[in-house]
Amino acid sequence: MPASKRKVSSEAPSAPSAPGKIPHTALYQEVAERLRQRIFAHQLAPGDWIDEQALAADFGISRTPLREALKVLASEGLVTLKPRRGCYVTEISERDLDDIFPLMAMLEGRSAWEAASRLQDEDLARLEEIHARLEAHAASGQVDGFFELNQDFHRLIQEISGNRWLLQLAQDLRKVLKLTRMHSLTVDGRLEQSMAEHQAVMAALRARDATAAEHAMRDHLLAGRRAIARISTQRNPPG
Amino acid sequence: MPASKRKVSSEAPSAPSAPGKIPHTALYQEVAERLRQRIFAHQLAPGDWIDEQALAADFGISRTPLREALKVLASEGLVTLKPRRGCYVTEISERDLDDIFPLMAMLEGRSAWEAASRLQDEDLARLEEIHARLEAHAASGQVDGFFELNQDFHRLIQEISGNRWLLQLAQDLRKVLKLTRMHSLTVDGRLEQSMAEHQAVMAALRARDATAAEHAMRDHLLAGRRAIARISTQRNPPG
DNA sequence: GTCGATAATTATGGATACAGTATTATCAAG
DNA sequence: CTTGATAATACTGTATCCATAATTATCGAC
Numbered sequence: 001m002p003a004s005k006r007k008v009s010s011e012a013p014s015a016p017s018a019p020g021k022i023p024h025t026a027l028y029q030e031v032a033e034r035l036r037q038r039i040f041a042h043q044l045a046p047g048d049w050i051d052e053q054a055l056a057a058d059f060g061i062s063r064t065p066l067r068e069a070l071k072v073l074a075s076e077g078l079v080t081l082k083p084r085r086g087c088y089v090t091e092i093s094e095r096d097l098d099d100i101f102p103l104m105a106m107l108e109g110r111s112a113w114e115a116a117s118r119l120q121d122e123d124l125a126r127l128e129e130i131h132a133r134l135e136a137h138a139a140s141g142q143v144d145g146f147f148e149l150n151q152d153f154h155r156l157i158q159e160i161s162g163n164r165w166l167l168q169l170a171q172d173l174r175k176v177l178k179l180t181r182m183h184s185l186t187v188d189g190r191l192e193q194s195m196a197e198h199q200a201v202m203a204a205l206r207a208r209d210a211t212a213a214e215h216a217m218r219d220h221l222l223a224g225r226r227a228i229a230r231i232s233t234q235r236n237p238p239g
Numbered sequence: 240m241p242a243s244k245r246k247v248s249s250e251a252p253s254a255p256s257a258p259g260k261i262p263h264t265a266l267y268q269e270v271a272e273r274l275r276q277r278i279f280a281h282q283l284a285p286g287d288w289i290d291e292q293a294l295a296a297d298f299g300i301s302r303t304p305l306r307e308a309l310k311v312l313a314s315e316g317l318v319t320l321k322p323r324r325g326c327y328v329t330e331i332s333e334r335d336l337d338d339i340f341p342l343m344a345m346l347e348g349r350s351a352w353e354a355a356s357r358l359q360d361e362d363l364a365r366l367e368e369i370h371a372r373l374e375a376h377a378a379s380g381q382v383d384g385f386f387e388l389n390q391d392f393h394r395l396i397q398e399i400s401g402n403r404w405l406l407q408l409a410q411d412l413r414k415v416l417k418l419t420r421m422h423s424l425t426v427d428g429r430l431e432q433s434m435a436e437h438q439a440v441m442a443a444l445r446a447r448d449a450t451a452a453e454h455a456m457r458d459h460l461l462a463g464r465r466a467i468a469r470i471s472t473q474r475n476p477p478g
Numbered sequence: 479g480t481c482g483a484t485a486a487t488t489a490t491g492g493a494t495a496c497a498g499t500a501t502t503a504t505c506a507a508g
Numbered sequence: 509c510t511t512g513a514t515a516a517t518a519c520t521g522t523a524t525c526c527a528t529a530a531t532t533a534t535c536g537a538c
Contacts, residue, residue: 026322027492028310053519062493064303067521068310071267075314077407083265084499084520099402106345163338165415168316169408176404265521292489301523306491323490323529 028068040178050087077176105221107170112217114161116210123160138195184227267307279417285330316415344460346409351456353400355449362399377430423466
């Protein structure tokens with residue numbers, strides 16, 4: 001079944017295509033992004049085996065770029081490669097959550113600290129805009145939209161921090177967390193509580209108070225962990 | 240020029256081969272490891288273009304597993320893939336060092352904190368052993384041996400911390416730092432100073448004082464950054 | 479002699495082909 | 509009916525091949 005035409009870029013070539021600048025993003029990168037989407041959507045759920053041939057056929061490509069994409073996802077922690085046994089979507093345990101959230105709290109806390117130190121008026125304006133939209137989503141209870149915007153908010157702070165390595169680490173861990181799909185936001189009242197915590201972060205940023213921003217962000221993340229823990233005990237009541 | 244026989248595993252198949260347990264480590268992994276060694280040895284220096292065909296021929300393999308290995312190294316940050324333009328060994332700037340070292344200080348500080356909290360007598364014994372050998376190397380001024388053992392020391396603490404995500408992040412950053420080869424240990428007296436800092440870490444661990452261990456480790460890393468800064472200003476005196 | 483356009487070369491990215499191993503299915507024995 | 513051995517199947521890992529884009533070399537114009 002030869003794939004005479006690429007189907008993969010049928011929708012959008014991911015990179016902005018300025019007239020003179022052909023995107024030229026490698027196929028394996030596009031494939032990696034599409035795989036991430038499927039994984040986050042739990043179309044490929046944790047523990048699932050990844051059928052290379054079927055997926056390649058589905059994407060209308062050969063196995064070569066697909067396998068390259070899987071190598072990338074493996075080092076992001078989204079999939080696990082078992083030699084000679086194939087590729088599986090990574091499963092995250094409660095233990096992993098306990099390990100990852102404090103790390104995220106530390107990294108994002110540091111981001112907030114650095115961001116507060118370097119914050120330009122223009123940066124603050126962009127944050128305020130996202131923050132306002134978050135308020136709106138929270139008020140109308142749009143969890144999905146809130147979730148996406150929330151990610152933008154955190155990412156922007158990491159970008160403002162200006163430390164590309166810090167950004168990279170935090171983004172990688174965030175991807176892993178998205179595997180669980182246990183969005184703490186589904187907990188009753190968590191949306192409002194989350195906004196209150198964001199308020200604290202924003203207040204510290206407006207005041208250019210780095211230490212306060214760091215602590216507010218740290219508390220925000222750790223509160224998120226507790227909210228998820230509440231979901232778990234709800235679903236699996238302790239014996 | 241077909242490669243009829245694998246030359247790649249001529250020396251050692253990296254994984255220990257227990258009789259019943261065939262290693263079955265994939266070729267791309269072996270290749271990735273050999274590439275890391277060449278990069279750390281500056282046989283492939285920062286900025287160098289990586290000639291896929293030449294390397295594949297050198298290893299006696301095809302380009303396919305080599306390219307998969309390069310994808311892995313790229314996500315570790317050791318090489319940079321430029322679409323349609325090939326693969327280059329990553330170059331690290333002073334700015335990157337300023338970004339990475341505080342991160343490492345934070346991560347390794349946290350490792351030390353967790354390690355101190357969970358430390359078993361057996362763990363401590365293993366640390367003491369490495370520590371003692373470090374002392375010996377320092378006394379006889381064996382910089383290379385010290386460097387390797389030092390890595391073992393740090394890695395062991397991260398392993399004792401029991402947080403595999405923390406271990407992963409720290410190891411990735413350490414690999415990137417090894418790109419520079421500016422081992423702070425070559426600075427006059429740094430070997431002794433480094434040992435003094437290790438002493439502080441060990442003392443805190445022996446006392447199971449998590450906070451002290453965290454601070455000692457953090458200070459140790461930041462002192463390392465300052466030592467490297469001294470090398471830089473030595474080589475490139477400020478105008 | 480320098481600059482620019484065009485042709486030749488070379489390297490990258492992707493597809494296909496193939497060998498070897500793991501898994502599953504089949505079947506016989508207890 | 510369960511258990512173990514053997515055969516068939518399917519998939520992973522690697523090599524080879526090919527198309528296309530990038531680089532270099534050649535040649536001509538100014």
